[in-house]
Amino acid sequence: MSLQKTFSEEIWQAxxxxxxxxxxxxxxxxxxxxxxxxxxxxxCPWDLEQTHESLRRYMLEEAYEATETMVNEPTADxxxxxGDVLLQVVLNSQLSSDTGRGRIDEVVKGINEKMIRxxxxxxxxxxxxITADEVTxxxxxxxxxxxxxxxxxxxFKKAKKVHPALTQxxxxxxxAKKIDFDWHSPAEVFDQLQSELKELKVEIDKGDEPKIAEExxxxxxxxxxxxxxxxxxxxxxxxxxxxxFLSRFEMIEALALEKKLDVTKVGQxxxxxxxxxxxxxxxxxxxx
Numbered sequence: 201m202s203l204q205k206t207f208s209e210e211i212w213q214a215x216x217x218x219x220x221x222x223x224x225x226x227x228x229x230x231x232x233x234x235x236x237x238x239x240x241x242x243x244c245p246w247d248l249e250q251t252h253e254s255l256r257r258y259m260l261e262e263a264y265e266a267t268e269t270m271v272n273e274p275t276a277d278x279x280x281x282x283g284d285v286l287l288q289v290v291l292n293s294q295l296s297s298d299t300g301r302g303r304i305d306e307v308v309k310g311i312n313e314k315m316i317r318x319x320x321x322x323x324x325x326x327x328x329x330i331t332a333d334e335v336t337x338x339x340x341x342x343x344x345x346x347x348x349x350x351x352x353x354x355x356f357k358k359a360k361k362v363h364p365a366l367t368q369x370x371x372x373x374x375x376a377k378k379i380d381f382d383w384h385s386p387a388e389v390f391d392q393l394q395s396e397l398k399e400l401k402v403e404i405d406k407g408d409e410p411k412i413a414e415e416x417x418x419x420x421x422x423x424x425x426x427x428x429x430x431x432x433x434x435x436x437x438x439x440x441x442x443x444x445f446l447s448r449f450e451m452i453e454a455l456a457l458e459k460k461l462d463v464t465k466v467g468q469x470x471x472x473x474x475x476x477x478x479x480x481x482x483x484x485x486x487x488x
Contacts, residue, residue: 231304234290238298252295259288260363318342355379366434369424386429393422451478 237247266281293304318339321328330338347353359375362368376382383389400415427434452474456463463471 234294373425373428389426389429396422448478
């Protein structure tokens with residue numbers, strides 16, 4: 201049975217209205233809760249000490265934790281983590297309100313108007329059937345029109361605002377490609393990476409710390425570009441390596457527990473032995 205035959209516009213609108221009303225009530229209560237945390241006299245001492253600068257790390261941490269729950273089917277964990285991200289939005293908005301620089305209603309109003317403005321194919325009087333790629337192109341054109349007509353904008357202005365570092369490197373590479381300032385193949389990038397690694401080795405042998413840091417940064421940048429040329433997001437790849445290590449070490453801990461060993465005291469040689477055992481075990485599990 202097709203979706204068109206089963207879909208009811210009347211039911212959809214009624215359910216949307218009900219959800220919006222419930223959300224409005226809960227959001228109002230939440231705004232009051234966060235404002236109370238910042239009450240000048242009865243507020244929470246920790247919240248009263250915060251600034252936008254001090255809250256930056258929490259915005260990043262909560263966003264990362266939310267993305268970790270977005271890889272599978274939605275769960276209670278996702279709802280919880282999205283709530284933590286929302287807290288950062290509302291708390292930072294409250295700080296802005298306290299200093300007279302903006303309010304949460306302006307934040308919500310601004311993003312709502314932007315979504316409507318940048319989706320004319322949905323909100324215009326006559327809906328237009330366009331593809332996802334056309335939506336992306338349309339978004340970019342509308343965004344460009346919204347920018348003030350100043351002088352020429354620096355090519356990498358957008359990339360300067362991107363975080364974390366590997367994602368920023370990815371964005372720099374994408375922008376460089378648009379102006380034909382990019383390697384033409386993964387092989388070329390790989391050669392560049394090898395060249396950077398050789399330069400790093402020279403500085404490591406010399407023991408020159410400032411130059412080691414400089415060459416190491418070149419290696420990270422080149423590796424991010426190699427990821428891009430191979431069709432991968434460098435941040436995702438880096439996180440995959442982290443998760444692989446953590447997963448394998450958890451297996452090491454399980455093996456050590458079976459052998460009545462303390463991983464904090466067995467030493468490097470034994471840990472390497474357990475690592476190899478865990479690696480072999482993981483390969484067997486992958487085959488089955």
